[in-house]
Amino acid sequence: MNNNDEKKEINTLDFYKELYFKENERKKDFDNLVNLPILIYTTIVAVNLFTLEKFIKEPSTIDCVNCFLKILVSITLGSIAYSIYYLLISFVNFPKSYIYKEIGNPKEIFDYEQNLREEQETLEDAELLMNHYLKDSFMDCANTNFLINQKRSDYYAQSKNGIFLGVASTIIIILIYFIKLINF
Secondary structure, three states: OOHHHHHOOOOOHHHHHHHHHHHHHHHHHHHHOOHHHHHHHHHHHHHHHHHHHHHHHOOOOOHHHHHHHHHHHHHHHHHHHHHHHHHHHHHHOOOOOOOOOOOOOHHHHHHHHHHHHHHOOOHHHHHHHHHHHHHHHHHHHHHHHHHHHHHHHHHHHHHHHHHHHHHHHHHHHHHHHHHHHHHO
16 A cells, blocks of 8 residues: 555545534524414413403303313413423523534634645645544534534424413313303
């Protein structure tokens, strides 16, 4: 095996760059996901307040319906609290923060490249070491950011479970309200 064969490596720099940029895009997507749950929370609370106000204004002779309604409202409030908790963790890792890795300071990378050019015997050697350095940097950042985004995805899924329960209990409350309107 000659000296040139030993220094060749698989060119996967573009692959790791793409992973890095993909995880940065996922980060932006997670940052933008908070708007829809907030709209859903607002709708759930508004619908519940409206129906509760109607039930309170019109006292019912059926205590069982009011008791069931109170249970449903409690479930709704609990599911919203649960969902908000996981949404906050998904969004900002409340009370801490998510710390994403960045590729590095451009000046430091440039200086490293210049030092490699001066230290290595050939430009090919410097290029090989620079590519290896960049590949390691992109891979390290992409891996860290992937793990953070995976956590955020799991927390967001938990938040959606709470939203689902809140929506389901709100629909039942609305049905009870309409049944009461029809019957009385």
